[in-house]
Amino acid sequence: MSTQVVTKSVTAVSGERSVAGTIQVACFSKEARLKRAAKTAAICLAIALVCVGIPGAHFVLVPSMLLITPLMVLRTYRVTSLIAEVNATCAACGGKLTSLTSKEIYPLYERCLSCQRENRISVAS
Ligand SMILES: [Zn+2]
Numbered sequence: 570m571s572t573q574v575v576t577k578s579v580t581a582v583s584g585e586r587s588v589a590g591t592i593q594v595a596c597f598s599k600e601a602r603l604k605r606a607a608k609t610a611a612i613c614l615a616i617a618l619v620c621v622g623i624p625g626a627h628f629v630l631v632p633s634m635l636l637i638t639p640l641m642v643l644r645t646y647r648v649t650s651l652i653a654e655v656n657a658t659c660a661a662c663g664g665k666l667t668s669l670t671s672k673e674i675y676p677l678y679e680r681c682l683s684c685q686r687e688n689r690i691s692v693a694s
Pocket residue numbers: 659660661662663664681682683684685686
């Protein structure tokens with residue numbers, strides 16, 4: 570099993586109100602992280618290859634992409650988990666919350682698309 574999806578109980582808080590919900594987190598194994606890093610490398614190198622055909626700009630774009638590639642690969646490899654889905658409602662109005670960030674750093678601060686209030690989402694203990 571390379572990627573495991575874990576469901577965590579969370580609490581969304583807006584002002585005085587709080588609502589329980591769940592959050593699904595994709596946890597990557599070492600093999601999955603290597604696959605994601607290889608995919609990132611392939612994308613960066615493909616962009617560098619496309620930049621070869623741009624007259625003039627290729628003198629800057631190709632070396633830039635070749636320098637950025639190992640940094641992007643390392644950054645992708647270091648990601649061990651990402652938020653896949655948020656199943657929580659806004660504590661203020663009851664509208665569905667959607668996660669705009671994918672990094673699993675708690676507490677999450679998500680703005681409700683219905684009432685524009687900020688909800689603080691933290692893992693329920
Ligand atoms: Zn709301």
